[in-house]
Each structure stands twice: as structure tokens, then as C-alpha cells.
Amino acid sequence: MARITVTVDGVTYEEEVEPRLLLVHLLRDRLGKTGTPIGCDTSNCGACTVMLDGTSVKSCSVLAVQADGCDVLTIEGLAEGDRWHPLQRAFHEEHALQCGYCTPGMIMAALDLLRDDPDPSDEAIRHGLEGNLCRCTGYSNIVRAVRRGAQTMSGDAEAVRGR
Amino acid sequence: MTEELDAGLVGRQIAESGMLGEPAPDRHEVGAARRRKEDARLVTGRTHWTDNHQLPGMLHVAFLRSPMAHARIVSVDTSAARGLPGVVAAFSGHDLAAEQGGLPCAWPVTEDIVLPEHPPMAVDMVRYPGEAVACVVATDRYRAADALEAIEIDYEPLPAVLDMTAALREDSAKVHEAGNRAYTWKYAEGDIDAAFRDAPVLIERTYVQQRLIPSAMEPRAVVAQSEGDHFTLYSATQIPHILRIMLAQVTGIPEHRLRVVAPDVGGGFGSKLQVTAEEVLVLLLARRLGKPVKWTESRSEGNLTVHHGRDQLQRVALAADADGRLRGLRVDLLADMGAYLMLVTPGIPILGAFMYNGIYKMDAYDFTCTGVFTTKMPTDAYRGAGRPEATFAIERLMDELAAELSLDPIEVRRRNWITHEEFPYTTIAGLTYDSGNYEAATEKALALFGYDKLRAEQSDRRDRRDPVQLGIGVSTYTEMCGLAPSRVLGSLSYGAGGWEHASVRMLPTGKVEVITGVSPHGQGHETAWSQIVADALGVPFEDISVLHGDTAISHKGMDTYGSRSLAVGGIAVVRACDKVKEKARHIAAHLLEASADDIEFDGGTFRVRGTDSGRTIQEVALAAFAAHDLPEGVEASLDSDATFDPENFSYPHGTHLCAVEVDTETGATKIRSYVAVDDIGKVVNPLIVAGQVHGGLAQGIAQALYEEAVYDAEGNLLTTTMADYLLPSAADLPEFVTDRTETPATSNPLGVKGVGEAGTIASTPAVVNAIVDALRPYGVHDVPMPCTPERIWRAVQGATS
Numbered sequence: 001m002a003r004i005t006v007t008v009d010g011v012t013y014e015e016e017v018e019p020r021l022l023l024v025h026l027l028r029d030r031l032g033k034t035g036t037p038i039g040c041d042t043s044n045c046g047a048c049t050v051m052l053d054g055t056s057v058k059s060c061s062v063l064a065v066q067a068d069g070c071d072v073l074t075i076e077g078l079a080e081g082d083r084w085h086p087l088q089r090a091f092h093e094e095h096a097l098q099c100g101y102c103t104p105g106m107i108m109a110a111l112d113l114l115r116d117d118p119d120p121s122d123e124a125i126r127h128g129l130e131g132n133l134c135r136c137t138g139y140s141n142i143v144r145a146v147r148r149g150a151q152t153m154s155g156d157a158e159a160v161r162g163r
Numbered sequence: 164m165t166e167e168l169d170a171g172l173v174g175r176q177i178a179e180s181g182m183l184g185e186p187a188p189d190r191h192e193v194g195a196a197r198r199r200k201e202d203a204r205l206v207t208g209r210t211h212w213t214d215n216h217q218l219p220g221m222l223h224v225a226f227l228r229s230p231m232a233h234a235r236i237v238s239v240d241t242s243a244a245r246g247l248p249g250v251v252a253a254f255s256g257h258d259l260a261a262e263q264g265g266l267p268c269a270w271p272v273t274e275d276i277v278l279p280e281h282p283p284m285a286v287d288m289v290r291y292p293g294e295a296v297a298c299v300v301a302t303d304r305y306r307a308a309d310a311l312e313a314i315e316i317d318y319e320p321l322p323a324v325l326d327m328t329a330a331l332r333e334d335s336a337k338v339h340e341a342g343n344r345a346y347t348w349k350y351a352e353g354d355i356d357a358a359f360r361d362a363p364v365l366i367e368r369t370y371v372q373q374r375l376i377p378s379a380m381e382p383r384a385v386v387a388q389s390e391g392d393h394f395t396l397y398s399a400t401q402i403p404h405i406l407r408i409m410l411a412q413v414t415g416i417p418e419h420r421l422r423v424v425a426p427d428v429g430g431g432f433g434s435k436l437q438v439t440a441e442e443v444l445v446l447l448l449a450r451r452l453g454k455p456v457k458w459t460e461s462r463s464e465g466n467l468t469v470h471h472g473r474d475q476l477q478r479v480a481l482a483a484d485a486d487g488r489l490r491g492l493r494v495d496l497l498a499d500m501g502a503y504l505m506l507v508t509p510g511i512p513i514l515g516a517f518m519y520n521g522i523y524k525m526d527a528y529d530f531t532c533t534g535v536f537t538t539k540m541p542t543d544a545y546r547g548a549g550r551p552e553a554t555f556a557i558e559r560l561m562d563e564l565a566a567e568l569s570l571d572p573i574e575v576r577r578r579n580w581i582t583h584e585e586f587p588y589t590t591i592a593g594l595t596y597d598s599g600n601y602e603a604a605t606e607k608a609l610a611l612f613g614y615d616k617l618r619a620e621q622s623d624r625r626d627r628r629d630p631v632q633l634g635i636g637v638s639t640y641t642e643m644c645g646l647a648p649s650r651v652l653g654s655l656s657y658g659a660g661g662w663e664h665a666s667v668r669m670l671p672t673g674k675v676e677v678i679t680g681v682s683p684h685g686q687g688h689e690t691a692w693s694q695i696v697a698d699a700l701g702v703p704f705e706d707i708s709v710l711h712g713d714t715a716i717s718h719k720g721m722d723t724y725g726s727r728s729l730a731v732g733g734i735a736v737v738r739a740c741d742k743v744k745e746k747a748r749h750i751a752a753h754l755l756e757a758s759a760d761d762i763e764f765d766g767g768t769f770r771v772r773g774t775d776s777g778r779t780i781q782e783v784a785l786a787a788f789a790a791h792d793l794p795e796g797v798e799a800s801l802d803s804d805a806t807f808d809p810e811n812f813s814y815p816h817g818t819h820l821c822a823v824e825v826d827t828e829t830g831a832t833k834i835r836s837y838v839a840v841d842d843i844g845k846v847v848n849p850l851i852v853a854g855q856v857h858g859g860l861a862q863g864i865a866q867a868l869y870e871e872a873v874y875d876a877e878g879n880l881l882t883t884t885m886a887d888y889l890l891p892s893a894a895d896l897p898e899f900v901t902d903r904t905e906t907p908a909t910s911n912p913l914g915v916k917g918v919g920e921a922g923t924i925a926s927t928p929a930v931v932n933a934i935v936d937a938l939r940p941y942g943v944h945d946v947p948m949p950c951t952p953e954r955i956w957r958a959v960q961g962a963t964s
Contacts, residue, residue, distance in 0.1 A: 025304075028214075032217075037212060039381070039382065040462035041463055041884070042884040075207065078207070092199070095198070095851070098686065098855075099428065100202070126893040130893060132892070135380050135858070136380075138861035140896075141854060
């Protein structure tokens with residue numbers, strides 16, 4: 001067992017974990033952060049995407065011990081109370097989700113995409129989200145939502161940081 | 164007005180506190196692009212997926228799965244596993260044989276169908292790779308998985324049975340003792356021999372509907388717990404109601420002591436329209452161990468053991484006159500059942516039987532389907548379920564006919580389709596299409612697409628011998644959906660009815676709870692049903708909650724599949740609202756000291772005709788709650804429920820046009836534009852409709868270009884991961900142009916038809932037709948699906964060499 005300290009959505013946790021425990025299982029099973037779902041076991045689908053020290057990772061492909069000393073931001077930490085993050089609002093406004101299972105990962109991946117490219121073309125959005133699969137929407141509305149989110153976030157450093 | 168009510172102390176408090184709802188502002192909710200109520204929990208991660216459940220003392224089960232397609236189980240030894248830390252129990256199929264029963268098939272399509280026993284856990288034989296052969300129950304999911312490795316199991320391998328044609332030969336290895344033919348189902352209408360005799364044009368083709376893996380983003384998960392002799396089962400299912408009845412039958416747990424909950428469910432597409440082995444086993448384990456038990460599948464487990472879709476061999480022949488008029492259609496199908504008949508496995512290709520004629524008139528039709536057992540995962544419903552396969556065949560054939568006669572594919576369709584004046588029209592397959600306007604949808608699609616301009620560009624590229632050719636694919640589809648009139652299901656030997664149920668509860672504060680028997684898993688029913696009820700009762704959209712998916716709340720329903728939720732379940736909601744209003748009208752009349760015959764209802768208020776005197780529906784609800792002053796013999800409740808059984812299917816239709824650039828040197832394809840004009844009747848929420856069409860298109864296009872479940876020669880599934888089974892990403896799909904025409908359904912008061920499957924049904928042939936169209940100058944007449952670059956390249960090479 002290893003002792004790790006990890007901050008998730010602003011709360012610091014100290015946990016004893018098996019070295020093999022996946023970050024996503026730490027989040028879901030130990031910390032109750034069930035907003036981050038698991039869609040596959042080969043890191044293809046991206047449903048479990050979170051921010052680890054400001055960079056998006058697929059939390060099924062990160063060990064909990066690798067997150068020791070790190071800051072994790074999940075979908076649950078994105079809104080401030082009832083005030084949704086611009087990307088959350090944009091996904092809602094553009095009907096960019098149906099079952100919503102891929103949505104947390106999609107939003108976190110989109111956030112990372114917009115940090116690198118605050119004003120992406122549709123093509124850049126499509127390629128930027130290639131690692132996140134959605135089975136419901138056909139992606140058209142997701143592309144629109146990311147574009148809308150980008151417009152709203154333009155110049156808003158706090159939104160780009162995710163907090 | 165409220166203070167005039169004798170509503171008692173609580174009633175006065177409700178009225179004075181401002182809690183009592185008020186009529187909706189005068190607006191029409193039905194037809195508005197309302198943003199979804201569901202989104203609030205989904206975009207913030209406050210969801211209730213089945214795997215989220217953590218219960219005190221919860222145990223986790225992991226299943227050992229057969230690595231072989233077909234084998235006799237010689238021995239299973241779970242003793243070493245049982246001794247490992249954290250392991251509570253381990254069982255083989257033999258251990259559970261006495262109580263596990265058999266998985267149900269609710270659609271035995273013929274009298275003489277072979278219905279093999281289907282043990283949830285294999286006991287003596289495995290018949291497909293991935294079949295559960297043993298399990299470990301442990302204190303956490305890691306330990307359960309670890310302990311699987313300590314189970315000793317000996318198999319005696321048997322030959323895999325993979326090819327349907329070979330499986331039907333006398334010398335084939337048998338999947339079941341009774342042989343590999345599950346059933347043969349026939350339909351015939353008109354004189355088929357006359358239609359084919361001396362026909363000037365005869366088109367014969369064989370198409371392969373490859374096996375698909377539905378791939379809902381949420382893997383299956385089940386949690387079961389016992390509370391004394393009552394049980395609760397949470398499952399990522401589309402069908403909590405059907406599941407409850409079936410689990411009661413399989414396990415012997417009486418129905419009234421079994422509650423089934425479908426919490427937030429992350430997509431289904433038919434794959435969660437099933438009674439699975441794991442649902443049965445998790446429930447049995449919870450009963451046996453007296454502790455909550457959870458199982459969540461991994462994606463690779465899911466690719467192996469979530470039922471698959473499609474997998475048909477279609478031998479089709481079309482006879483036509485020299486001017487392209489259709490004379491007759493022959494369809495001879497082999498449908499791969501896989502190793503067992505699951506919930507509606509045998510019926511899936513039969514749903515297609517009524518759709519091979521599409522939107523066309525013809526003199527004769529002959530359909531035969533043989534269901535074949537193989538040593539593969541059973542097939543069952545996947546988005547469209549039988550209808551995409553049928554639509555593919557007829558729409559491909561119509562393009563082939565056009566090519567044969569050097570006619571434009573639109574023109575050959577125009578010469579054969581049912582014209583809008585001819586509705587209602589009884590088709591050669593025996594269905595009565597109630598309404599439609601194929602001309603209007605096609606005209607709109609052609610204009611949006613810029614058809615003539617693209618044809619000109621195609622011609623130019625052909626003349627230039629451009630290595631990148633342009634193909635244009637047409638698909639003018641219809642489908643039968645809104646499953647289904649119960650009497651029709653009965654005539655097809657289906658195990659239950661096709662009605663749907665709804666309840667409307669008027670709460671004391673005038674807020675409304677709507678309980679629906681359908682079970683959404685991404686569709687947006689909470690929003691759409693709120694829109695319907697807001698208009699029906701005149702209450703604000705925000706004052707309505709829609710409850711579903713828990714048999715303790717919604718006790719009665721037939722769940723969600725077959726694009727039925729709105730066209731059947733939505734109408735049940737309308738009918739329940741009608742009853743609420745009728746009850747309320749009598750109370751309002753009493754409160755207003757008028758005759759009920761003089762009361763009219765508009766915009767949420769009951770008024771005495773010709774006066775300003777009125778009561779809002781909320782005031783009437785409060786009066787019913789207080790019950791201090793009700794008319795003689797009237798019950799103190801406005802709550803109502805209704806069951807709706809449709810008289811007919813509904814028939815969405817539309818015209819889809821696809822332009823594909825095909826690189827003849829590399830086989831690479833690029834969808835340049837895609838136009839979908841769908842006629843789904845009246846629309847409750849255009850935003851949700853567009854989303855359903857987009858998602859449907861993505862799945863249909865994916866069948867055409869990307870997806871295929873592949874078994875190797877030994878019967879191993881090769882596509883067990885998302886790295887091997889290619890689901891399209893955002894980078895793989897085009898932007899869609901969608902639009903609508905609106906011909907209301909005549910079979911229900913909302914005029915709605917259904918939209919869940921339309922995009923999937925229409926798009927696959929549109930894409931393949933476009934690819935073949937691009938390659939016709941090279942002598943290519945077909946490319947098997949999925950049309951990968953390699954297959955396209957081989958088709959070009961094969962035709963030109």
C-alpha cells in the first residue's frame with residue numbers, strides 16, 4: 001500500500017492505495033467522485049477524462065499513485081455552485097449531449113483543447129476531440145458547443161483555467 | 164382568487180406562501196426547441212449511473228468467461244479461488260444449475276422454432292466465446308478479478324460453427340442437438356412467379372449485413388440487494404418493466420417482491436433491450452449471499468457478451484418492366500441468431516420482412532427467413548432492428564435498377580413510389596401506411612443538396628478521369644415504428660402487448676408529476692413529456708417533473724425501443740391529462756356554482772362559458788387536496804392514468820442524399836455532404852429531433868464505413884476493444900444538413916411518428932450507394948460493408964484487372 005495526497009476539486013485527500021489502483025477507481029469508488037464515468041478499458045473512449053495539474057488525462061490510464069501530490073479537476077469541480085462553466089452551458093444550449101455518459105470527458109477534453117487553441121476551427125475541434133467517443137450525438141452539436149464555449153471563454157482566464 | 168377557496172389551513176398556507184403554481188404564460192410548448200431538463204445533472208456530473216451505487220456491505224462479482232467458441236466443460240474447480248483474501252464465494256454453473264433457470268425468449272416466431280435451454284451460466288457446454296462459466300464474489304472489484312485466475316477449468320474443444328451457409332449443411336457440427344436451423348419464416352403476397360416470368364429486367368444480388376456491436380457508451384452494470392424477502396435490482400437497462408416480469412419468471416421471486424430500477428442509463432440502441440445472464444446471476448447471488456452484489460462489465464467483456472446486431476446474408480431479386488416499374492421482389496435471408504435465442508432474437512429479421520418493399524408499389528413479394536445457430540454471441544435488437552437491413556437491400560436494388568436502365572436513381576424511385584394522393588395505402592407486405600409525402604421530402608432534399616450541380620461535377624470528374632471520383636447516393640426510406648398495436652404483435656407470436664401507460668399526479672401546490680412507462684436512456688423524455696403536459700394542462704413547463712424507470716414508482720410500462728416512446732407513451736400521457744381535466748372540470752363547476760357542461764378549459768383555467776369567472780387548474784388541485792368542498796360523489800383527487808394501445812404503426816419517411824469522394828487509387832473515402840430530410844410527422848421538440856437524427860446518421864454511416872464484429876476461423880472474437888472495433892470519432896464524421904417535411908400521422912392525436920431509428924435506417928444505403936455510384940465507371944457494382952479503403956481498393960482492382 002502507498003500513502004498518497006491528492007487534491008480533487010479543491011479538497012485534499014490522504015489515501016492508502018494499492019499501487020495498481022487506477023486514478024478513476026480512486027475517484028469513483030473511494031472519493032465518491034462518480035461524475036467521472038468509465039467507458040472502456042483501453043483508453044479509447046475518453047469518458048473518464050479529467051484534468052491532472054492542468055492537463056487532460058484519461059483517468060483510466062493513470063495510477064492513483066501517479067497522482068500523488070497533484071491537483072485533479074473533474075467535471076464535478078467545474079461549476080461554481082449553480083454557476084455553470086461556459087462549456088457546461090454551451091453543451092446544454094447546443095444540445096451536445098443525449099445520454100450524457102461521454103459528456104464529462106468530452107467537456108474536460110474540450111477545456112484542454114481550448115487552452116491550447118482558444119479559437120479553434122471546426123476541423124481543429126473535430127481532430128482535438130478524436131480521443132473522446134460519443135455514440136449518441138453524431139458530434140455535430142458537440143462541435144457547435146465547443147465553438148460556442150470558445151466564444152464565451154474568450155478572454156476569461158478563470159474559465160480557461162477551469163475554476 | 165385563492166382566498167375564496169375553502170382549502171383548509173394547509174391550503175391557505177400554500178396559497179399565502181406563493182407556492183401555488185399559476186397557469187403557464189400563453190405559449191405553445193409543443194414544437195418549441197426547449198433545452199433539456201435532463202442536462203443539469205448530466206453536465207455537472209450529478210448523475211445516477213448504476214455503477215455509482217455503493218451500498219453497505221456491497222460485494223463485487225467477476226465472471227470467468229469461456230475463451231473458446233464451442234467446448235464441453237469437463238471440470239470446474241473454484242476451491243483455490245475461494246481461499247483467496249477478500250473472496251466471499253465462488254461458483255460454477257453446476258453450483259447454480261438448480262436455481263438459475265433459463266434466459267427467456269419472448270418472440271418464438273414459428274410454431275416449430277427450436278428454443279434451446281439458455282442457462283445464464285454455462286453448466287456443461289459453452290457455445291460462444293465469452294459465455295460465463297464461473298464467478299467470484301469478493302469485497303472489491305480488483306480482488307474478484309484477481310481470484311478468477313485461481314479457477315481451474317478443463318474444456319474439451321468442439322468445432323466452431325461460424326458460417327451460416329455451412330451451418331445448414333448436413334455434415335456441419337451442431338450448436339444444439341436439434342440442429343442449426345432455428346426456424347424458417349415465410350411471407351408471400353401476389354403471384355411472384357408471374358412477376359418474374361419473362362420480366363424484362365432482373366436484378367439479383369447478395370448483400371452481407373455485417374455483425375455489429377451496439378456499443379452504448381455506458382457499459383452494462385447491475386446491482387442487486389435483498390431487504391428481507393424483497394429484492395431491488397438496479398440495472399443499466401432500457402426495459403425495467405419487462406425485466407421485472409422476466410426476472411420473476413426466471414428466478415421465482417414473486418413480481419410484487421421485486422423492484423427493478425433503471426437509473427440514469429448511458430445509451431442503449433437496443434443493446435439494453437435484453438434480459439441478460441448477468442442480471443439473473445447478480446440477483447441470484449444477492450439472494451444467496453444476503454448482501455448487495457454489484458457487477459460492472461469492462462468494455463472487452465461487453466464487446467464479447469452484449470448482444471450483437473445485424474448479421475444477415477441477404478439474397479434478393481428484383482423483377483421490373485423495361486420502364487423501371489417494379490413487378491416483384493424475392494428475399495431469401497439467412498439470419499445469424501448466434502448461439503441462443505435471447506429476448507427478441509428471432510423476431511429481429513421478421514421486423515424487416517414488412518419493410519423490403521420500402522416506399523414502393525409492386526405486384527408480388529416473397530420473403531423467406533431462416534434463423535441459423537452459430538457459436539457466436541446471440542444477435543438481437545440494434546437501432547433499427549431488421550428495418551435497416553431491409554431498407555439497405557431495397558435501396559441498393561433501386562440504385563442497381565437505375566444503373567441497369569441508365570435512369571437517374573431519383574427517377575426510378577419516382578416511377579415506383581406511392582404518391583401522396585394514394586394514402587392510406589396498403590402495401591404488398593400487408594401494412595397500411597397512413598400518411599406520407601415522398602415527393603415533398605425528395606424535392607426538399609434535392610434542393611438542399613444541390614443535386615444537379617453535384618451530378619454535373621460528377622460528370623466532369625468522370626470525363627477528366629479524376630482519380631478522386633464523386634459518387635451520389637440516394638436513399639428514400641420509410642420505416643414502421645411506434646411498436647406496436649398489441650393485436651399485430653399477437654399475430655406475430657410476440658410474447659406481450661405494445662401498449663404504453665402513463666399517470667399524471669396533480670400535487671396540492673399545483674405542481675405536476677408525470678409517471679411514464681417508457682424508460683429513457685438519453686432521449687430526453689423528461690423535457691418532451693413536460694412540453695406535452697404543459698400544453699395539455701396549461702401549467703408551466705418548469706412545474707412538471709417526469710418520473711420513470713423505477714417499477715416502484717412507474718409500476719406499469721412496456722419501456723423504450725422501436726421508436727415507440729412518443730408515438731405510444733406520449734399519447735398515454737395525453738390521455739391521462741385528458742382524464743385529469745375531466746375530473747377537474749367537475750370540481751371547477753362545483754366551485755363556480757355552474758353546470759359542468761358550461762365549463763370550458765383554456766390556458767390552464769376553467770371558466771364558465773361567456774363569463775370571466777374561473778378557477779385555475781392549480782386552484783382546483785388545491786381544492787381537491789383540501790376536499791372540504793367537493794361535489795357529491797366526486798373523489799378527492801385529480802390523479803389519472805391511461806393506457807394507450809396504438810391502432811397502427813407509424814411510418815416516418817424521408818429522403819437522404821450523400822455525396823462521397825472516393826480516391827480510386829487508395830480506396831479512401833470522404834463524405835463531402837450529407838442531406839437528410841425526414842418526415843416524422845408533428846414534432847414536439849425540434850432540438851431533440853435533430854439530435855436523434857444526427858446520432859442515427861452517425862450509426863448508419865458507421866455501418867457503411869467503419870464497424871464490423873470479426874470472428875477468426877477458430878471462432879474467437881477479434882474486435883473485443885474499441886481499438887479493434889472502430890467507432891467513429893468527431894474526426895471521422897461530416898457535418899450533417901438536416902431538415903424536415905411534416906405529414907402528420909393520422910393514428911394518434913399528436914400526429915407524431917417517431918425519430919429514434921430513422922437516421923440509422925436511411926443512411927447506410929445512402930453511403931454505400933454513393934460509393935458504388937462513384938465507382939460505376941470502373942465496373943464496380945458493389946462494395947461489401949464496411950467499405951474500408953482496402954475493400955474499395957480491392958473492388959476497383961478486381962473490376963479493372
